[in-house]
Amino acid sequence: MxxxxxxxxxxxxxxxxxxxxxxxxxxxxxxxxxxxxxxxxxxxxxxxxxxxxxxxxxxxxLDGYRTRLTGLTSGEAEALFLSGMPGPAAELGLGQALSAAQLKLRAALPAELREQADRMRLRFHLDAPGWYAEHEETPHLGRVADAVWRGRVIEVRYRRWKEPQEVDRRLAPYGLVLKAGRWYLVAGPEGPRTYRVDQILELRETAEVSELPEGFDLAAHWRRTRADFLERLYPEEALVRLSARAAARLTGAQARALADGGTPDPELPGWTRAVLPIESAAQARSQFLSLGPDAEILAPAPLRDSLRSALSAMTARYA
The missing domain is CATH 1.10.10.10 (Winged helix-like DNA-binding domain superfamily/Winged helix DNA-binding domain)
Structure with a gap:
């Protein structure tokens, strides 16, 4: 130790x-x-x-003193090679630099650790984007990354979801975040706010220096942003009972709510009762219709009535 x-x-x-x-x-x-x-x-x-x-x-x-890379455990050596994702590195223009760094690191490792690192690289591959997410082209990613690295204010033409869709923004870059295969720029001067890099239509770098706000921590800011997003995403709740099959299909915040607060249903053995977060009544109706007879909404009453009306309409259509 x-x-x-x-x-x-x-x-x-x-x-x-x-x-x-x-x-x-x-x-x-x-x-x-x-x-x-x-x-x-x-x-x-x-x-x-x-x-x-x-x-x-x-x-x-003492000035000039350097130590060789020694003391790595096998787990640390494996983690270093596993952490290098060639896809994102190539998108940032760092593909060759990453390969060179890994080559130098491999050469510095003792033989037994080098063998373990090689086995890790051969048997594990990281592919961050989901199966159904199409790859968005990010033609300005390299220039955005350069502005972040050099601390330069940029002027962009940005496409957003509301009108007017195309707007001009003058941004002070604070950092880049890769989330589920998509790149986001965290920037000021207002905010900081988050911008999708693939929605930047035009970009011009200025000579103005961009300074990070005092005490700004990119990772901590992103954790807060993610928590705020999830809170806004699920502003409502529903009391439901679920079979084991329906419970297994829940993901994300709903799966966590079920794990944290689910209790055995007093009326149906083998079923679970829980309060789940929902985006909206319309979204919840579609979701629980897809679960069929393996789920039942108990409250709120308007959502239960809405589901009953939808089922009645479906029964009439298929009668």
């Missing part, structure tokens, strides 16, 4: 430069006193780590 932590300190200082004992302690989830002892152990082992006292002090490595 200690050797792994010492290696982590070494790699943190190598990649980030000067870090205080408190910063290292937070990163490694240990006490500051433990960091002091670890720094002394690294120095005793011949690693040129030195510390400066004072408000702006901290630990750092």
């Amino acid at each position: 200690k050797s792994s932590r010492l290696l982590s300190i070494l790699l943190l200082l190598q990649t980030r430069g000067r870090m205080t004992a408190a910063e290292l302690a937070r990163e490694l989830e240990v006490s500051v006193r433990t960091v002091y002892r670890d720094a002394e152990a690294l120095t005793a082992a011949g690693v040129p780590v030195y510390g400066d006292a004072g408000h702006s002090g901290g630990y750092q490595l």
